[in-house]
Structure formats: C-alpha cells, structure tokens
Amino acid sequence: EYTRLMHFIKEVSHAIKSAIPCKRIGTMIAGFDIPHAHIHLLPINNSSVLNFNSTPLKLTEERMKEIATLISKNYIATQ
Numbered sequence: 001e002y003t004r005l006m007h008f009i010k011e012v013s014h015a016i017k018s019a020i021p022c023k024r025i026g027t028m029i030a031g032f033d034i035p036h037a038h039i040h041l042l043p044i045n046n047s048s049v050l051n052f053n054s055t056p057l058k059l060t061e062e063r064m065k066e067i068a069t070l071i072s073k074n075y076i077a078t079q
Helices: 002-019 061-078
Strands: 024-030 038-044
Touching (some): 002 038
C-alpha cells in the first residue's frame, strides 16, 4: 500500500509542478486534528512554506478551479 501511495504522490506532484511554477513540491503527512493521516502536496520555493501556522494563500474560488483543472489535465496527460 505504502509503495503504491508514494507512486501516486509522485505522479500528482509532477502534475502540480507542471501547473504551478515552483522549485519543488513539498510533502507533509499530518493527522493531528483528525483520526487519520492526510498527505499535503504543496508547491514551494523554500521550506518556510511548510509551516501550517503561517497565513494561508488566499485565492478566489474561480482561480482554485482553474488550478484544479490544470493539475487534472497534467495528471491525465501522464497516464
């Protein structure tokens, strides 16, 4: 399961990096507020972004949908 999950994360990370200009895709696995783990894939240019206490980026719903579409298209293109 873990190997398949990590392979999926790698594929999605490539799709995100193709959709959003960034140096890397940061990966965080967290489960403090919920009874199971969540995997967060974050486009980053430096590691300070990997702080969940920092102010989140605010995007319009329209922009979020545009980014989701780009990520989806880039993911499908790799399949």
